Amino acid sequence: MKNLGSVFAAYLLGWGIFFVYFVSVGRRMASLRDDVERLKKLVGRDK
Amino acid sequence: MKKSVIAALAVMVLLGGAAYASFFVAPTERTMGTIQRIFYLHMPSAITAFAAFLVCFVANVLYVLKREQSWDWLGVSAAEVGLAFVSVVLVTGPIWAKPVWGIWWTWDARLTSTFVLWLLYVAYLLLRSMIEDPERRALLSAVFGIFAFLDVPLVYMSIRWWRTQHPQPVIFGGPGSGLAPAMWRVDLLSWVALMSLMALLVRYRYELEALRGKVDALRLVVSEREPREAEAQ
Numbered sequence: 001m002k003n004l005g006s007v008f009a010a011y012l013l014g015w016g017i018f019f020v021y022f023v024s025v026g027r028r029m030a031s032l033r034d035d036v037e038r039l040k041k042l043v044g045r046d047k
Numbered sequence: 048m049k050k051s052v053i054a055a056l057a058v059m060v061l062l063g064g065a066a067y068a069s070f071f072v073a074p075t076e077r078t079m080g081t082i083q084r085i086f087y088l089h090m091p092s093a094i095t096a097f098a099a100f101l102v103c104f105v106a107n108v109l110y111v112l113k114r115e116q117s118w119d120w121l122g123v124s125a126a127e128v129g130l131a132f133v134s135v136v137l138v139t140g141p142i143w144a145k146p147v148w149g150i151w152w153t154w155d156a157r158l159t160s161t162f163v164l165w166l167l168y169v170a171y172l173l174l175r176s177m178i179e180d181p182e183r184r185a186l187l188s189a190v191f192g193i194f195a196f197l198d199v200p201l202v203y204m205s206i207r208w209w210r211t212q213h214p215q216p217v218i219f220g221g222p223g224s225g226l227a228p229a230m231w232r233v234d235l236l237s238w239v240a241l242m243s244l245m246a247l248l249v250r251y252r253y254e255l256e257a258l259r260g261k262v263d264a265l266r267l268v269v270s271e272r273e274p275r276e277a278e279a280q
Contacts (some may be wrong), residue, residue, distance in 0.1 A: 039265035
């Protein structure tokens with residue numbers, strides 16, 4: 001089983017990239033949801 | 048249960064199955080040994096990235112023709128997801144290359160054109176981040192995206208047109224190429240799993256862009272109201 005460590009490293013890094021990307025979209029989405037709520041309050045208050 | 052949760056669970060099961068098959072079902076390749084198992088992540092990731100960039104290209108063309116915001120949202124979503132897949136290709140390739148070639152990287156036609164592809168879509172996203180006006184941003188990035196896609200066929204054909212350090216095509220490579228049926232089945236499963244992941248990520252990223260559109264619209268309402276209120280005072 002020569003190079004098994006390299007195969008594991010490749011899969012870990014590959015899956016890591018997808019995971020980090022997924023988390024980054026989630027964080028950006030949460031921040032935008034906060035903005036929507038804040039702006040809705042602002043628009044509602046000014047009516 | 049929500050449809051999106053079921054879809055995410057199905058993709059996770061597919062990815063887990065593909066990883067299991069890559070490690071335990073696929074036979075060990077005779078010449079390269081265990082390191083060849085990287086192929087089941089590397090090659091399907093490359094094809095999936097091409098598919099994502101094709102979606103981006105079609106969305107960019109449709110935006111230029113119809114000027115509908117939803118095509119711009121789809122374009123940027125597919126570009127970003129495609130970039131994640133190319134990043135996986137660029138990371139897994141050198142890990143395979145080091146024990147097989149003795150070097151991490153070489154500037155041959157396939158590797159260089161793939162790196163250029165990565166740079167082109169990074170530039171696409173940077174361009175978008177530099178333009179404030181949403182319509183101008185959408186149009187300029189759509190035009191840039193159409194040109195960026197020209198590198199995709201170049202990457203695909205590079206190992207057919209030039210003699211490269213990168214292995215010659217295994218699939219659709221003509222006489223003498225091909226995979227053993229057991230390897231082919233594992234490769235197909237990995238490809239289906241990664242295409243499903245791509246579709247899921249594009250959909251998720253599209254939701255983010257739609258939310259950004261909502262924020263822009265609300266900001267416009269607030270900014271239009273402020274001068275009117277100042278005039279009234």
